[in-house]
Amino acid sequence: MSSLPAFVWMILVPLLAAPLVYLAGRLDRRSGLARWPYGLTVLALAAAWGAFVPAAASLARGAAPAFRLGAVSLQLDGLGLLLAAVALSLGLCVALYSGPYLQGEPGQEKFYALLLLMIAMIVGLGCATDLFNLWVWFEAMAVSSYLLVAFYCQQPASLEAGFKYLVQSAAGSALVVAGIALVFGVSGTLDLAAIGAAAGPTPAYLAAGVLFLVGFGVKAALVPLHTWLPDAHSQAPSGISAMLSGVVIEAGLVALLRVVGALLEVSPSWPVLLAGFGALNMLAGNLLALRQTQVKRLLAYSSVAHIGYMLLGLAITFASGEPLGAQGSLFHLVNHGLMKGLAFLAAGGLLYGLYIAAGDHGPLQVADLAGASRHYPLAALALSLAVLGLGGLPPLAGFMSKWQIFVAGFQSGDPWLMALVVFAAANSALSLAYYAPLINAMYRLEPSARVAGGRRLPKVLGLPLVGLGLAVVVLGVWPGLLDWLTGPAAGAVLSSLGGSF
């Protein structure tokens, strides 16, 4: 077994830990605290980091670690490493956080086992080189996330969200399979690189491209396919909201990127399409968030907007063939994972203190936050940092990645892309109109009735907040810190475009 490359252990460790966690939870049922599953999960994710380091090191040495089983191979490249980094870091935070958050809930062992499975599937998805295999990872990720979304399965609202999520995601996945059938029927191969070599502007490939775009687009929350997102993000337990928003929709984007990269030759309109969806996402996401009164729903719509920024960066690379746009976009992917993870975990902390600890599953309203800063100083500061970063204010991480995307847009010299960059900047200004009131509410003096009667937060809950908050600030001050991750990832995107420039 020692001959397995390190990156496979990143998948295997959480994967193998999942049944153990479940079993441990079944044996440990009496206590209702789920100490064992919780501890094991955190341990497994920490161990996966142990595999991450050598994997990253071997990639940095220029080796391309690969693992082959039968005809299907997994290969770690920059993009996969980046996705793994986001999934593992956010996953560790979420696992740490969920222990106190879910205290007393039934079925925690399933929660942890599925969380581990989902993380493993996301890491695997990033390494897939086979079209069908990519879909299988994707589907496995989706299947493990359904229960996580509908975890409070006694609550009508989370059942509703879970059902909508399941149906739309399954419809998208059926479209992807149809697309795979088309590609397979025309090219006779499933290997992404071979497809990339064979694909041309024929109607069959075009139709497959449409099916892939929409199929994966449902998961990546392209407007108008995003309709499941606000429901699922707002109803899931907060840790899962963070995962969904910070990693899962990005995993959809990465899958989309892989496939579109292979089908690049099919149509010259890919950049137009990506940029168009990007603009639509930014505008619709921001406008929808503008009128929200529920905190988690607001944050969910802001994810829609942020996917738009990532799409814009990718469109710039697709149009110009320069890696900078993709690099900015992937940097933004990482930052968005950190910032949105922080935002959801902080909002979840407040939700916990104000509602869940009292057995109430109502939505956290913006008005409830009034005065939160005095009773929950850490959560309030964390949420403020997160939304300021999301709004693109320096010196926080979100500003730097947006800047990188903007620079790429201007360097392309294309007036349309420059106009889109200006549009994106205007959207950032617009987004402050709903981020800022959150902060205003939290720093009010007069506490809301909820805050006045809120419970204290467990200490462990604060740990991920501190970690993510520091990351958001440090990356904002020193953006070059992640170049080792985003640079190769952008290179991977470029090479998946087949060097057709």
Next chain:
Amino acid sequence: MLQVCLLAILGLPWLGAAVIWLAGDRRPDRLHRLAVAFSAAGGLAALGLLPQATDEVALRLSLGGVFGDFTLVPDGLGVLVAAIASVIGCLAIVFATDYMQHGHQLARFYSLTLLFIGAMAGLALSGSLLLTFLFWEITALCSYALISFHNDDPRAVAGGLKALVMTQVGGIGLLVGALLAYAWLGDYQISTFLARAGSLPEGVLGLIAFGFLLAAAAKSAQVPLHSWLPDAMEAPTPVTALIHAATMVNAGVYLLARFYPAFSSVPHWRLAVMVVGALSALLAGLMALACGDIKRVLAYSTISQLGFMVYAVGSGALFASQFHLLSHAIFKALLFLAAGALITALGTRDLCQMGGLGRRMPFVRTVFVIGACGLVGLPLANGFFSKDLILEGGLEGGPAWLYAGMLVSVGLTAAYSLRLVGLVFGGERRGPDPAHDARPAMRLALALLAFGTLSSWLLAGPLGRMLAGTLPAHSLEAVGTWRLVGAILAHPATWGTLAVVALGFALWAGRRAFTRLARALAPLLEGGLGFEWLNRQIVDQTRRLAALVQRSQTGQLNWNAAAILAGLLAAAAVLLAGGRP
């Protein structure tokens, strides 16, 4: 030494901000002391930097990639603005130790104020466009957070939000400019840009120039993006004095002055700058006449005075603009802090409830009148010299009709200043008696500023030398203080200006003759001359659009599926449109 000073100017306030935030609200007196200590140290460092001004890069931090090098260049312009920020910041904090005595959330107040001081100094000293933009946004962030410091007051929240969004929209201009410059020159350094601006295509340079004008107008509250400043008066008064009178609002003028050599050749740019400045000076002066809130009057007067500076930059009188920037920072901070002393004593900002305060608060009256002299530009106060320099520059470098407009603004300034002083200190007492005259720490800050108002014009010579010596691209000429004073006094325009000031006084004194006109104009002026309406329209339309989009999220699964189908059709259409070989 230079590097130490630079690091101290930026680092000490930020360190202080962090320390105070962590210290929390538990022991207010310790917070007061900490804040004063950190800001005073920063102020001293800034004063120490003044004689060391140079046009060389003093500090360089390479971020690599598309972030370039972050550099600090302590040239005359930067050092001046940084020193104003640090010193007046220190005085504002000294004042605040009395003003905020019974305040809550002191830690937040002091941290944000210190954060602002550091950021403002950084903005002034930055030698890289990206760093400038970065600090530009941080100052906007602090300004927003401090305007809505009293978050329980919906007007404060709305004012903060308005300021944030408007300056952000303006910031897009700076963003576009910086991005264009980087895309064409491959470097963020301002020195590179100034040296190689001529090599840029004409259209690109024009875009940058007008982008910067947009950013400057938003930051310096110039027409038509001025309407956030009056609403920003909800901030605690020391903050108003510091951010919304003495420092941050100067950033726009500073930006225009710094890049003037690159943009002066852009067609219509200079005229546009002058028109924006003159229009702001004129309209804000009019609005100040009709306003019933002491802080809002001062806010309009700030817009108007900033208009003077912008006009000066446009006409090429760079030294005059920076000289007036210094004067205005001092006398306007004085006026605001004095107003703050009035407000704490009375508990109101309403002019209708003031009056007759001259005898009850003699100290405040004295300093307030000194400040008003500076504002009006009466001889011996610093505003006299700087404003006259601006007008002379305008007469030489700009069209006569704009000069005439500026003269009207001078008269208006005199009129509304007289009105303000009269309403506050003259006449009968129209409300409850003040609790007390200014407190000791307040007095200290006010006295220092009053002294500055009366004497800062003596610095004209050294200031001119410093600017001329360290700004090679601007081709400025150094003139000694006394020669300058002599030239001003000998210039016929000076006496014309003084005559206009007298006319302005007469206008207010004989206001009964214009009652009908005033009554007709009042609603127009109180409504902000239609700019408020425009703002509301934009906000309302955005909200309406948002409501429309929100209806598309029906929550019905069937519609969601239809959206997927629509997405399929749209994607197919786009791919097909471009996909035919």
Next chain:
Amino acid sequence: MTVLLLVALAVVFAFLAIRARRLITSALWLAGVSALCALVFSLYGARQVAVIELSVGAGLVTVLFVFAISVAGDEPLAGRPVLPRPLSAGLVLLWMLVLGGMLLPGLPIPPAVPPDRAGLAEVLWGPRGLDALLQVVVIFAGVLGLLGLLAESGAPLDGAVAREVAAGRERDLQALTEQLQDGEAVPE
């Protein structure tokens, strides 16, 4: 020709499954679609997957549907559809036309390729081993999900908070059952 007929029949059955008023009819039509598909598969030479489709798609899934219907009830829903019917039909037709228009005219008629001799099991456990392993993961995740979804709130709880939660749930449940009983009592 047989294939065409079977495929056409499958599509017709599918529409019938969608249009059926009763759930149980719908499930049976679906089983029909599945069976027809299985037949088509076997005509395409894919005998093993045909058997699997027949047993899983037509068998297992149908049983599940019938079970679910027996649990959840089979009342027809009154009222208008959410989307106007012409709109749904128009959108779907348009989409089918677009897809058909893209695919059918330009589709190359591929030369007949001699079928490979490999069996399903060899391929599934050989070259596609990774997929097969992931199937296990999917099944595991699915089973966990199912357990979670169908779990009753009887799990042991601990601490004051948990007792509160449980009490709240009990109240909700009671209210709901009362509501349901009321609701069911009315039509009779």
Next chain:
Amino acid sequence: MSLAPLQIAVLGVIGLLGAGFYGLLAGRNLIKIVVALQVLVKGALLGLVAAGSVKGQVALGESLAVTVIVADTIVAVMGIALGVQIRRRVGTLDVKELSKLRG
């Protein structure tokens, strides 16, 4: 007119996808929505098998199809379970009623 196997399969795929989508658009009952999902996947399956057969890789097509069948059955089961749970907790199977989360 004689159609090649591939054409027939494409027709079938389009037909089944269309039927499935119509079910998603017009279906009111949760269980029926799951039926529509099943129809959608049947279309995709048909495509996979036909593609394998056309390319002379029947077993490969079959193996893909099996994977899809397994994954999709799991999804269907979870959908049904959610539906049953919704019937229990919300008291209806009507998708129209299931729109408390909106805007």
